[in-house]
Amino acid sequence: MTERKPQTQDKFIVRLPDGMRDRIKAAADANGRSMNAEVVATLEEAYPAPVSLDDIVARFESEFRGFVESKYVHRESLALHKEHLQSFLDQIDADASD
Structure with a gap:
C-alpha cells in the first residue's frame, strides 16, 4: 500500500x-x-491489488536468479526453490482465473 x-x-x-x-x-x-x-x-x-505482468516477470526472475546464483545447491535447497517456483506459478494461475 x-x-x-x-x-x-x-x-x-x-x-x-x-x-x-x-x-x-x-x-x-x-x-x-x-x-x-x-x-x-x-x-x-x-480485495488484493491487481498484479501486473511486469510484477509477475520480476518476481519470477528474482526467484529464478536466486536458484541459478546458488553456487552449492543441496537437494533440500533445490526442493525449496522448486516449491517456491511452483507456489509462484500456482499464484499466477489463481490470478489469471479471477
Missing part, C-alpha cells in the same frame, strides 16, 4: 452492524494493530 499523509488518504464512512465494532477491536488487539489497520488488512486480503 502506498503511504500518504492522512489528509490525502481516501476516507470511507461505514455503518457497522451491532457487535461488529467489538469484534474488529478484539481482532485488532489480538493482531497488535489499530482498528483501522485491522480493517485495511482485512480489506487488502479480500
Whole structure:
C-alpha cells in the first residue's frame, strides 16, 4: 500500500452492524494493530491489488536468479526453490482465473 499523509488518504464512512465494532477491536488487539489497520488488512486480503505482468516477470526472475546464483545447491535447497517456483506459478494461475 502506498503511504500518504492522512489528509490525502481516501476516507470511507461505514455503518457497522451491532457487535461488529467489538469484534474488529478484539481482532485488532489480538493482531497488535489499530482498528483501522485491522480493517485495511482485512480489506487488502479480500480485495488484493491487481498484479501486473511486469510484477509477475520480476518476481519470477528474482526467484529464478536466486536458484541459478546458488553456487552449492543441496537437494533440500533445490526442493525449496522448486516449491517456491511452483507456489509462484500456482499464484499466477489463481490470478489469471479471477
